[in-house]
Amino acid sequence: MSQPSTPRLAQTCAEVEDALLSRWPESRLEPSLDRIRAFTELLGEPQASLRVIHLTGTNGKTSTSRMIDTLLRALDLRTGRFTSPHLERMSERISIDGEQLTDDEFVRAFNDVAAYTHLVDAEQEHPLSFFETMVGMAFAAFADAPVDVAVLEVGMGGSWDATNVADADVAVVLPIAVDHAKYLGESLAAIAQEKAGIIKPGCTAVLAEQSAEVAAVLLERAAEVGATVVREGMEFGVISRVPAIGGQLLSLQGLRGRYDDVFLPLHGAHQANNAAVALAAVEAFAGQAPLDADLVRAAFADVTSPGRLEVVRRSPTVVLDAAHNPHGAEATGAALEDSFNFSPLIGVMGVMSDKDAAGLLAAFEPHFSHLICTQNSTPRSMTAAELGRAAVDIYGEDRVTVVPDLADAIDRAAALAEAGEAFGAALGSGAVLVTGSVVTVGEARTMLKRGRRQ
Numbered sequence: 016m017s018q019p020s021t022p023r024l025a026q027t028c029a030e031v032e033d034a035l036l037s038r039w040p041e042s043r044l045e046p047s048l049d050r051i052r053a054f055t056e057l058l059g060e061p062q063a064s065l066r067v068i069h070l071t072g073t074n075g076k077t078s079t080s081r082m083i084d085t086l087l088r089a090l091d092l093r094t095g096r097f098t099s100p101h102l103e104r105m106s107e108r109i110s111i112d113g114e115q116l117t118d119d120e121f122v123r124a125f126n127d128v129a130a131y132t133h134l135v136d137a138e139q140e141h142p143l144s145f146f147e148t149m150v151g152m153a154f155a156a157f158a159d160a161p162v163d164v165a166v167l168e169v170g171m172g173g174s175w176d177a178t179n180v181a182d183a184d185v186a187v188v189l190p191i192a193v194d195h196a197k198y199l200g201e202s203l204a205a206i207a208q209e210k211a212g213i214i215k216p217g218c219t220a221v222l223a224e225q226s227a228e229v230a231a232v233l234l235e236r237a238a239e240v241g242a243t244v245v246r247e248g249m250e251f252g253v254i255s256r257v258p259a260i261g262g263q264l265l266s267l268q269g270l271r272g273r274y275d276d277v278f279l280p281l282h283g284a285h286q287a288n289n290a291a292v293a294l295a296a297v298e299a300f301a302g303q304a305p306l307d308a309d310l311v312r313a314a315f316a317d318v319t320s321p322g323r324l325e326v327v328r329r330s331p332t333v334v335l336d337a338a339h340n341p342h343g344a345e346a347t348g349a350a351l352e353d354s355f356n357f358s359p360l361i362g363v364m365g366v367m368s369d370k371d372a373a374g375l376l377a378a379f380e381p382h383f384s385h386l387i388c389t390q391n392s393t394p395r396s397m398t399a400a401e402l403g404r405a406a407v408d409i410y411g412e413d414r415v416t417v418v419p420d421l422a423d424a425i426d427r428a429a430a431l432a433e434a435g436e437a438f439g440a441a442l443g444s445g446a447v448l449v450t451g452s453v454v455t456v457g458e459a460r461t462m463l464k465r466g467r468r469q
Contacts, residue, residue: 024126028118031125032105039144041100041170042369042395050139051177054151057131061158062181065095065165068296069178071210072189072223074343075289076168078281078320079189082293083166088113089314090301095157095165097150097178102322102337102457109153111160124152127159146170150177164300174212185299186214186242187221187292191229192342203228211236219243219299223292224252243299245270247288251295256287258354265315267291270298272305277315282324283350290315322456324350327463331432332357332446333425335460337453339370344378347450351382357446359384359435361428364406365421365455368397375451376402376409383448385431386410388417389424391455399424422462425449 025031039045055062068083070076077098084096093112101107106121116124128151136142143151150170157165167183169176191207207229214220220237222230224247237244245251254266254273262280265287266273279290298306322337324347334355338344351360362383366372379386388403390396403417418424425447432445449459 024129025122028104028106028121031122034125034129035105035145035148038142038148041144041146043144044171045141045144046175048175048177048180050135050141050143051147051150051180053135053139054128054131054143054147055154055180057134058128058151058155061154062165064158064161065154065181066163066300067165067167067181067183068185068187068300069167069169069181069183069213070187070189071169071173071176071213072187073192073206073340074338074346075189075223075285075292078286078323079187079289079293079296080166080168081320082290082315082318083187083296084110084113085318086293086297086306086311086314087164087166087300089310090297090306092163093160095153095160095162096167097153097157097165098168099146099149099170100453102453103461105149108149109156111156111162116156120156124156127155128152144177147177154181169210169213172206172212173210175209176213179213182215183213183218185219185221185296187223187296188214188225188233189223189289189292190342191225192340204232207232208236214240214242216240217242219245221292221296221299222246223288224248245295245299247291247295251291251298253284253287253291256284258282263287263354265290267294269294269306271303272308274306274308274311277312279315280318281320282354283346284353285346285350286320286323290318322453322460324354325460327460331429333429333463334446334448335456335463336448336450337456338375338450339367339452341371341374341378344375344450347448348378348382351448355446356444358444359432359446361431361445361447362386363389363421363424363428363447363449363459364402364451365389365391365399365424366397366402366451367393367395367454368401369395370397370452372397372402372405373409376406379450380409383410383414385414385416385428387424387428387431388415389421389455390419391421391452391458393454396452396454421455421458425459425462 399419435445
């Protein structure tokens with residue numbers, strides 16, 4: 016894609032978004048660190064001044080990043096956090112001290128690097144991508160703040176992800192499953208090899224529980240580079256969890272101590288595991304002493320993770336969850352059974368065309384009384400009709416409705432949930448789950464927050 020020959024300074028967020036979207040999208044990749052290295056060199060290597068906690072894995076990165084960020088701020092450290100993709104606004108991807116950049120800060124972050132993007136474009140075989148430009152913006156904003164620690168979530172993979180020009184003090188590897196197979200490989204071992212690239216010499220590698228095949232790859236990488244390894248289920252983990260109103264109550268074994276009566280306002284065993292990983296990552300970063308237990312409790316009680324089993328409406332209840340692969344859908348399904356008692360539960364699903372739609376549909380099938388197949392507004396979205404055809408094979412014709420417009424799909428689902436007695440359910444116990452894609456959930460969240468269905 017050809018780029019303008021002169022820097023395009025922006026006045027507004029809309030202009031920044033337009034400039035960034037004119038670049039290679041996140042769905043187009045050329046595995047190389049050449050462009051981001053050239054970019055950060057021109058920016059003065061801002062990432063070299065940062066202490067870093069770096070996260071990879073198939074699911075749970077954003078929730079765990081947010082937990083780590085909240086714990087670090089409780090230790091009076093100034094944080095920068097880079098996550099992706101965004102739910103509603105691009106500026107969500109870059110946060111300082113737990114707050115996403117304001118519109119003015121986002122414009123300034125873009126303008127600070129804009130001139131250098133064109134120098135890189137002119138020198139490299141391919142222009143900087145959308146994601147690479149965002150990473151450069153984040154590094155520059157964090158160095159300028161300056162922050163005490165940057166919490167970086169990879170975009171995809173690890174070794175050649177643009178965030179990997181930063182060297183982590185702590186490298187976190189969340190559970191690895193098959194996703195993005197076109198780029199990362201079809202086998203778990205191949206995917207693990209790619210994600211293991213964030214484990215750098217001298218760092219502490221915090222490993223969530225993994226399959227034996229994945230663990231072998233990660234441990235081999237850690238031994239190769241001389242990283243210290245701590246593993247969920249061995250050096251740290253969840254001792255117990257009890258679902259509670261609005262979340263769950265945890266006892267966590269950390270690296271430095273045990274922390275009881277920790278309330279986490281998120282649902283599901285997977286979020287309890289994420290909390291254990293986040294705690295271990297912060298303990299590894301902070302030194303040898305145990306963290307203050309009251310501080311840990313207060314921090315976890317403050318954690319939010321928008322779009323992750325997030326209840327955004329009542330009467331009927333509407334829940335948003337960004338599960339977009341079978342592994343994530345299975346975790347969401349387990350959390351629904353564990354933490355809620357919805358009957359009927361009506362699914363609203365919109366999926367990207369490059370995802371395992373059949374696997375997603377199958378994972379949710381035991382939980383949905385009826386499924387509304389829809390689509391989001393992006394060109395990458397699978398059409399509602401195509402998703403509907405796949406769904407009929409798994410759910411049967413009587414349990415599937417196709418409604419291409421997302422807002423109409425949510426309305427139709429809400430009406431079905433409210434008519435719960437037609438399914439033999441008690442009045443008022445019906446709910447809607449919007450899922451299948453971060454984009455679908457983000458668009459639904461924007462609609463529902465605007466009060467479309469008061």
